[in-house]
Amino acid sequence: MNNKTFYLETFGCQMNVVDSERIIDLLAGIGYQQTDEPEQAGLVLLHTCAVRDKAVRKAYGHLGRFKPLKERNPELIIGMGGCIAQQEGKQLLEEFPYLDLVFGTHNVHRLPEMVQQVAEKHVRCEETDFLDRETRLQLFPSRTGQEAFTRFVTIMQGCDNFCSYCVVPYVRGREISRPSAEILAEIRELAEQGVREVTLIGQNVNSYGTKEEEISFPALLEQVNGIDGIDRIRFTTSHPKDLSDELIDCFGRLDKLCKHLHLPVQCGSDNILKTMNRGYSRERYLNIVSRLHQVCPDIRLSSDVIVGFPGETEEDFAETMSLLEKVRYTEIYSFIYSPRSGTTAADMTDEFTAEAKQKRFNRMLDTQQEISRQIWEADVGTVQEVLVEGESKKGAGQLFGRSTWNRIVNFSGPEELAGTWVSVKITKAFRNSLLGELVEPSM
Ligand code: SF4
CATH class of the missing domain: 2.40.50.140 (Nucleic acid-binding proteins)
Incomplete structure (x- = not known):
């Protein structure tokens, strides 16, 4: 039986979402059609995230669910891609005998060939090598044939920051920016197809072009702002240490730039920010926030916060809580710290109990939920x-x-x-x- 349908499950950030759109296109190129039912599929793929322990456990849990499907149908091809695949590589094939293929974050373009190899030659395969700079530049994910009025456009990939808790630089590779001419051409084409809003994405868009002879990120935004047909622009993710005054000014002068910025703070205490290797202080962060409000008084911010980082004292946590009250984010994506293997923070002493972390986490959620409620309720009537x-x-x-x-x-x-x-x-x-x-x- 040659079942050319595939089921794809995506975990994690927008970078994975964009790569998954690409997977859909690539598989369509070899005659595969998507299905929502893993039981009906001839190929099931998990596109994974390794940023937090919870996401990793979830991915393995879902992989386990596919085992009985393989037992019922030995022809079924099961694959895993994304950040866990990049981190674990061949090891996954050893651990999970029912897994057929593993593709890394730089190897999405190889998927059609890998699938064909497994289907025709009944071999298991793994490709997780990082690509060189030139090849990566050729392979930036581009638009797909899907119809939508809002689209993500990848402008850079990878990260050079090495925040002490984060696996991204290890699983996504170093920073690389896509040529601005290519980005602008893609957005013009999207506008012609009816797209009205674009979100420029990358692990740290604020440092766009700094390693290449490219225009700066504010200059890129300005050019996107000039494209007819595009009415709104967003961008993410934005590292506070690279948020220049020029970029802040864009919120005051570019009419299409949305009045919302996701600006991950992670923590409100200088001690912890330092051990996290974030490259900014609480004061610098708050200065950025007040500059943003000066140029765009009704801008709203959201953030990421980690609770229970190794060494976090009650005073450090109180600093985070007071920062939430000061900034008044519309929402925060908050997580209890979990060590990621290979990162510097994984070797730090963590004397905090899981129960104590959970208590702090709950206190923070209560505070933030009340702030969010007040902000959104004030919108009633507008x-x-x-x-x-x-x-x-x-x-x-x-x-x-x-x-x-x-x-x-x-x-x-x-x-x-x-x-x-x-x-x-x-x-x-x-x-x-x-x-x-x-x-x-x-x-
Ligand atoms: S900036 Fe820090 S948190 Fe963000 S991807 Fe890079 S290393 Fe990870």
């Missing part, structure tokens, strides 16, 4: 511009879009509004979204 992305997950004839602050707004309206701008009056705030009423099509 009218917000929303790019309609399509049918809402809520169903019942509802559509959804996002506000400039990256908040999902659900409202009732006809399907034909997809891809247009509308004004929505906010009537209710929920934890993860807003509900509103259509005022009128606005653009």
Whole structure:
């Protein structure tokens, strides 16, 4: 039987999401069609994340679920890619006899050939070598054939920062920036296809072009801002140490740049920021925040925070809590620290009990949830511009879009509004979204 359907599960960040879009295109090129049912598939792929222990455990759990499928159907091909695959390599084939192929973060383009090899020659294969700079430049993920009004555009990959807790530099390789001419050509083409909003992505977009003879990130933003048809621009992820004054000024002068910035702080204490090797102090971070508010008074920020980093005292934690109160993020993605093998922090003494970490984590969540609630409830009664992305997950004839602050707004309206701008009056705030009423099509 030659079952040319595939099931793909993606974990982790937008970089994996973009790579998964590429996988879908590459597999379509060899005749594979996607299915939502692993039981129906001839090929199942897990695209994994290694950033946190929880994500790793989840990926292994899902891999285990596929074992009975293989027992029922020995022809089934099972593959794993992404950051766990990069980190563990061949070892995975030894540990999981039912796994057929392992592809690393630099080897997505090799997937069609690997799949064909497994299918035709019944061999198991692994490719996790990092590519040289020139080859990587040729292989930046580009747009896919999928229809959407908002798109991610990869502008750089990899990271040179080596924050002491993070595996990314080890599993994604060093920083490399894509030529600006290529990025701009891609965005122009997306605009012609009807895309209205682009999010420029990379592990640290603020350092775009610093290793190449390229324009700076603010200059790139300015050029994207000039592309007809593109109405909104976002970018992520943004390292505070590389957020220049010139970049801050973009929020005041580029009309298409959304008034939202994800600016991971990780911790509010100088001691911990130092051992995390973050390259900025609490004061420098807060100065950036106040400069951002000077140039764009209604900008809103979100952040990442790690709780229970080795050596975190009650005073350090209090500094993080006071920073949350000061900055008033719309939301934070917070995690209890878990050591990642191969990182410097993995060797640090961690005397903190899991219970104590959980208590701090819960206190922080309570504080942040109250801040978020206040921010979103204050939006009730306001009218917000929303790019309609399509049918809402809520169903019942509802559509959804996002506000400039990256908040999902659900409202009732006809399907034909997809891809247009509308004004929505906010009537209710929920934890993860807003509900509103259509005022009128606005653009
Ligand atoms: S900046 Fe730090 S946290 Fe972000 S990817 Fe690089 S090493 Fe990891």
